[in-house]
Amino acid sequence: MATEERLDSTQVADPRPAFSLTTGRTRGYHRAAVDTFLAAARTAFEGGGDLTAADVRVASFPLVKNGYVISEVDAALGRVEDALAGRAREQSVREKGAGAWVEEARAEAQVILDHLARPKRHRFARTGVLTFGYRVDEVDHVASRIVRYLRDGEPLTAEQLRGAAFRMQRGGYREEQVDALLDATIDVILAVR
Missing domain, CATH: 1.20.58 (Methane Monooxygenase Hydroxylase; Chain G, domain 1)
Known part of the structure; x- marks a missing residue:
């Protein structure tokens, strides 16, 4: 049984x-x-x-x-x-409506572009000289790719931004600001898929 x-x-x-x-x-x-x-x-x-x-x-x-x-x-x-x-x-x-959705994505993209129009090495706030932040040159490289995506239509995927990893350096970019901009860019990419 x-x-x-x-x-x-x-x-x-x-x-x-x-x-x-x-x-x-x-x-x-x-x-x-x-x-x-x-x-x-x-x-x-x-x-x-x-x-x-x-x-x-x-x-x-x-x-x-x-x-x-x-x-x-x-x-x-x-x-x-x-x-x-x-x-x-x-x-x-x-x-x-689709027009409103596209306009919201376009407005968010413009905010990102305006932020990244700052000169290289000055795109984000920096940590103090004794505190670690993201490596400036690596973040600036990814930021340039974002600009080319938003301005020129060069390929960039949400997966590439999700996988972005930066080494640390003293006096580097503040992590929370960089992460917030990457998140906003992912939102734009997902909005226009």
Whole structure:
């Protein structure tokens, strides 16, 4: 006679993890935190939550042994962000019309261009000489690519900006300002896809 097993709240119905797991000393994203966040994202995409593309972009998870492989989760989060941004664009176009949506994206692009019109090495506030910030030359290189994308239509993807990483230097650019501009540029890229 077969017995029926019940799952309590600590057991998982599907024992397979959603992503590959790290091994050895490599740390990965906390599995439960990622799973919970992605469940909330799925609910939001299906119309039952208020999670936005911007929320996905700034999501962070604790690093643990035997966690999810970071690159796999980040790639999935990029797809989720794209999907939520597409959903927001469709809703806004339905409510306001395509012309208003394009005008909002154009206005945001102009704000970014105005900011990046500052001379190289002076595009963002700097940290003090004893404090680390993003390397100025590396940020300026990415900023120049953003300008060429917005002004000249040169190719640039949200994935490339999401993957932008800068080494640190004393007296470098303030991280929060650079990150905010990258986020605004990603919003523009996603708006015009």
